[in-house]
């Protein structure tokens with residue numbers, strides 16, 4: 229088929245307007261939100277990092293810290309060689325701030341961002357904690373798309389307090405490259421007629437679906453950029469790489485027809501939190517579980533999820549994972565019940581030393597209907613007798629014994 233030719237009878241679909249949002253140095257920006265003194269400073273967020281220690285790996289670094297050669301996945305020890313800690317060298321102007329990962333907090337900030345995106349997009353595909361695609365075809369038009377994208381960035385900045393980069397294009401793959409193009413605080417709009425020109429100089433390794441191995445193979449064929457890929461012979465590419473070759477060829481030409489589809493609904497919602505070392509203070513454990521229970525119930529309410537199972541996870545030293553769950557006669561959205569059931573399930577661990585706790589609701593139901601009327605769960609008294617009545621394990625949901633992986 230000749231380039232640009234349409235099959236007879238093919239619908240003349242208007243170009244879609246796809247917006248891709250990717251937060252800038254996300255974990256570091258979250259740290260700055262609660263510690264504004266960190267704004268403008270080099271900030272490193274370490275996974276498995278403890279203040280004062282040199283263990284762990286860099287989860288992310290602020291753009292100021294990247295100037296010193298600090299990057300994701302680097303060992304903290306190596307990062308410290310490039311950028312010493314302000315805590316160790318307070319007078320050194322070339323020192324930075326190191327913070328441990330606090331995923332619960334980042335997830336919270338991430339879901340506040342997503343809430344705004346759901347308001348602004350016709351459909352939203354969440355990709356990760358800090359990234360999503362929006363189909364905004366019916367919300368804007370190409371001649372005002374830049375203003376729309378600016379509005380998205382401003383709402384996130386104003387209401388959540390963290391910076392985002394945004395790309396707008398007629399397809400997902402180009403929108404992603406566009407959001408990455410002017411980071412941080414980027415805003416790049418690639419209109420339908422400009423896609424080939426925008427993609428042409430982009431490194432072939434940055435084309436969606438090209439990993440390091442394939443990038444090397446493509447370079448061996450003299451294909452260095454998306455432009456080279458777009459003008460390569462599609463039959464040769466298919467011969468060399470199979471159907472995958474054809475897909476890459478299409479992406480390099482901006483022919484990515486994937487619709488912006490929401491991800492499947494989650495099967496469970498959970499939150500967990502670790503103590504520094506382990507604690508013998510059971511009151512602290514109870515309080516932590518109460519906080520997590522409230523957060524999980526709140527998230528379920530916000531996602532319009534009803535749950536049929538409520539569970540806790542308790543990790544005791546050295547690293548023994550215990551999960552307990554209770555199933556309910558029908559789906560509910562009831563924060564007080566989540567609190568009562570989790571506290572009840574926790575009782576068994578009163579004499580244990582505890583490293584980590586988690587709360588999880590599962591068997592989720594997203595159907596839009598009235599909450600089932602549940603005998604036994606309607607009044608506070610009834611709830612109390614059910615959850616504190618010393619049910620034995622045999623009544624608990626056999627599926628409630630979840631693995632660590634499923635818990636997250």
Ligand code: DCP
Nearest residue numbers: 250251252253254255256287288300301358411
């Ligand atoms: N992350 C991580 N380990 C990695 C990469 C990322 O823990 N190897 C975490 C930390 C990041 C977050 O995921 O803040 C989002 O990942 P991104 O790749 O979007 O990186 P950033 O948002 O940090 O930076 P950028 O501004 O380049 O998007």
Ligand code: MG
Nearest residue numbers: 250251252358
């Ligand atoms: Mg990011």
